[in-house]
Amino acid sequence: MATEALTQEICGRFPLIASDAPLLAECVSVCQNYALTAEDLQYKWEAHNFRPSAIRSEISPYTLESLATLKANIAREKAAASTTKKPQPRTSLVATINRSAFRNRVPGPKPAAATVHVKVEPTADGFGMEGIAGPSTVSFQGPSTTAAARKKRAYRYMHEKPSERGDVLDDRIDEFAERIREHYDLSELGDPSSTTEDITVVGRIIQDDDAAEDSSKLADGAIALESSRALANGARVSLRFDLNPKIRGCPQGSSSGVFFPGAIAALRGKNGGGGYFQVSEILTLPPLLPTPNAKADPDDPAFSVFIASGPYTTDQDLGFKPWRALIKKITEAKPAVVILLGPFVDALHPLIKSGDVDSPPLTLFHTRFIKPLREYMDTVPGSIALVVPSVRDLVSSHAVFPQCEFTADVARGDPRIHLLPNPATFTLGGITFAATSADVLFHLKKGEFIKRGEEVDATPAMADDSGTDAMANLCRHLLQQRSFYPVFPVPLELAAEVVLDVTHSDNLRLGGGEEDGAPESAPDVLIVPSRFKQFTKTVYGTTALNPSFVSKSAYLVLDVAASAGSEGARARLAPRVARIE
Template structure:
C-alpha cells in the first residue's frame, strides 16, 4: 500500500506502548503492509490482538521472530484477490496519527471521486489492550497463578519513575500533617437507579437539548446571531449549528462528515459538510459545532469557517494553604491470567510506608476480561469484599483515606454509565476509611476539585476523531480539550459499544459543568500528565498490563496564597 512509512508504523505501535527501535523490524512490518495491502493502523491493531494472547510476547515490541508467527496466525487470511483502495478511500482518509489515528487531507488526484466511508478496519476498541486481561479462559488457574506471580515478582524495574511533572518546582512541598477533608460536589451521582428503561423519545430529547445548550454558548462567544435553517438554499455565508455525525457505519472521514441541526432551528435536518476550504479542523461524532457556510443547492454546506472551541470557565480558586499528597492507581489489580492480587498488595505496602493523605483506586477490581476469575469458588462480590479487607487491614492504622471509583468492567456492579458508587454496605463496615464515588465523579479534597472517570474516553474518542493537518500539535492535549470544550466526561456519540450510557442520567450526572483543578482520565493509552486550559490532567496508566506490571501515580497538590500547583510522578509498581 503506497503511503505507509516506517514513521507511521513506529508511531502507531507506540500508541499501544510498543516502542520499536530496530530498523530491520520496521522494514519487515512495512514489507508486510505492502504485501497484504494494509495500513499502519490496521497492522498495529492486528499485532495488538496477537500480542495480548501470546505468553511469549505479551507487552513486548515485535521482533523478526515474533513477526513470523504473527504473519502465519493473523495475516495469511488477508491474502487473496483484494481490490486496491482508491486514493480517496485510502490511507489519506484513515486514522493515522501518534495517539490513535487521524486522517489527512484529500489529495488532488482523488478530489473528484465519491468517498466511501471505510468500515472494514479492525477497531482498536474491540482489541484487548495490553493493560487489560485477555478473554481466553485458562485451563489451570492455580498453575497459571503461580507462574504469573513468579514472572511478576522477578521484575527488575519496580519503583522506577517513568514520568515526572514539575518535579523541581519551587516552594515547600512537605505534605501537611492535617488529615484530608473530602466531600462530594453537587450533581454527583450518589445512589443506584433503574436503567434499561430509557425510551427513544427521551434519548432524542436529551441529544437535541445538548445541541441547543452548547449552541447557545457558541452563539454567545462568537456573537453569531440566529442560526440558519439548513433545509433552505443559501448563497450568502451564514452560520449553522449542530452535531457532527458520520454518514454511515464506518469511521468518520473528511468526506463523510454530516451536520445534524436542532429541532427548533432545522427540524433535526442532516446535511453533508464540505471541509475542503478549511486550513485546519478537529472533529469527532457527537461534537457540537458552528460552521460559517453557504448552501448553494441544498445538498451540501460549503464551510468557510469552523467554530468548535467553546469557552472553558476557569476553575474556582482555592483559599486554604496546604500541601496534600495523593496516590492514584487504576485496575485491573490482578494479572490477566491469574486470580492473585499481588499487585494490589504491593501498592498497599508502598502506601502503608509513605502514608499519603488520599489513595484513589479506580476499577476494575473484579475484571470482566479476566476469565480466570470464573473458576473462583467465591462470588464476584465476595472477591471484591476480600480485596476491601486487604485494603482496610493494610491502612487501618494510617492517616490515608481511600476513595474507590467503579468501572463498567467490574463483574459485581451494574453495567451502566453514569455508574453509581460501589455498594459498601449500610452501615459501611469500613467507616470513613474507605468510601466510593460514582463514575464519573467530582469531589473536593481540601477545597481542590478533582474529577474522575474510569471510562476510557480518550481511547474511544481518539479512535473516532479526525484532524487536519495530520500530526499537528499535541494530540493527547487536544483529546482532553474536547472534553473540556464540550463540557462532558463522555461527549462521543454514538458511544463505543463498550459503553452502556443512560442519556437522561448522563445529562444530570455526566457533564463537566465547570472544569476541575485535577482531571483523572485512566486509559489504555500511554500514561501522561498535561496542563490543559488551566486544568491538570493525569492518566496514571494501569497497575497491570496483561501479565506484566504497570504503573501508578504520586501527586502533590500545593496551595500557597491562593496559587495552586501540582507535582507528579508516574512510577512502575
C-alpha cells in the same frame, strides 16, 4: 441502658442511619420496649433484611418500613415465647442440692462465681467500626448524599424511550448553540439544509452512513451534521470542506479543527445545493475555564495522593500480583489519600468469563481490596480511600454509564472508604477533582477526524500549557465539550466497555454548576485512565492525569503543597508518573 448511650451504640452499629433522626429514634424505641441491646437489634435486622441471590446475596437498606415489619416479628416471637413456655419439671430436693458447697465448708464470705473473660473482636463481616482512628487529615467533600441525589444517580435503566433520548440530544445542541451565539456575538443561527447564503450552524457530528467505508471512523467526505428540532427541524446534512478552511479560535499552533461522532460543532458556510453543506470556517468551542482567583485556604496542609486504575491483575490469573505490589508501595509511602478506579473484579477477565473462579465476586473484592485498604488505614491515622466503580465491575449492581456508587456493604460500612459514582467530582484540601473510570480518551481517538486549515484569532496558550500534542488534544475535547463522555454513539467494537444511558447524560456533565448553583468551571485535576501510555498534561489550566492501568504496573502520585493562601490551587500540584518495579 441510658437513652443517650443506647443511641450512640446504635449509631456505631448502623452508621448509615445515624443522620436519619426518625429511623434512629424508632430503633431506640424498639430496643427499650423489647429489652434488646444494639447488638441484638443488628443481628435481628440483618437477618430480616438478608436477601439471598444466586448471583450476589445482599442486605436490603435499613428503612422505617423494614423496621416496622421487624418490630411486628419481634412482638410475635415474644408472644409465642410467653404462651408456649413449659414449666420446669419437678425434681427431688436431693437432686437439686449443690453437694460441692458442703465439702470443706468454712465460715467466711461466699466466694464469687468463676467468670470467663472473652475478648470480642469485630467480625470481618460486621459493620462496626470501633477500631477506626480519628478523622481525615485532608478535608474531603464529595457528591451530594441526599436521598434525591442518590436516587438521581441510582436511576432505573433499560427504560429509555426514543422520545426521551431525542429530547436529551436536542437539548445539548440547543445549550451549546446559545453558548456559541454569545461567545462569537452572533445574531442568529441558520438551517444547513435550506439556504445558499453564508450562515453559521450548530449541530452534532455524525457519520454519513451512505459515504462511510469504515463504520468506526469519520473521514473527509463521510461526515455529516445533525441539527436539533428547534434550530433546523432535526435536519441531517452531509459536510464538504474547503481546501483550506479557516479555523477560528483554535489553540495557537494547532491549525486544525477536530471532529468525532457525538461532538457538538459550530460551522460557517452555505448549502451547496446538492444535498450537502460547504464548510468555509470552523468555530472552535469555548472551553471550560478555571475559576478566577481559585479559592485557597491557608489551613490546607500538604498531602500526597496515590491514583490507580484497574484492571488490577493480568489476564493470566486472579492473583492480583500488581495490586499487591502497589499496596506495598502505598504502605511504604503513607499517602493521605488513595484514589482507586475500577474495574476491580473485571467481568471481562478471561478467567471470570470462563467461570474459572472459586470465590463470589463480593468475597473476592473484600479479600483483595477492602481488607488491605483497612489494614493500611489502620496504620496511617487520618488517611482515606476514594473508590470509583466501572461498568465492568461484577460487584456493582449498576451496569450502565453514568453509574452510581457501590452500595455500602461493598465497603463494609467503613467511613474512611468513600464510595463515589462514575464519573465523580469532589474536592480534597481545596483542590477540585474530576474522575471517571471509562477509557474516554481511547474512544475519542477511535473516531477522531482532523481537518487542517488556516488559523484565525487563535487562542494563546496559557502558562504551563502542554501544547497541542495528541494526548493533550484529547483532554482538550472534554473541556470544550463539557462532558466526561462526549462520544455518541459508543464505538460498536467497544460497546462492552461503556454501556451508555443517553437519557441520564446530565450526570456526565463536566464542570458542575447544575446541582449547587455555582458557575461552571474546569476542575483543577482531571483523572482519565486509559490504555494509552500514562501521562500528565496541563490543558486550559487543568492538570490532566492518565495513570494507565495497575495491570500494566503503572500508577500516578500527586503531591499537593501546603496552601500559603495567596497562590491558586493549581500552583500547589506536582504530579509524577510512577511504575511498580
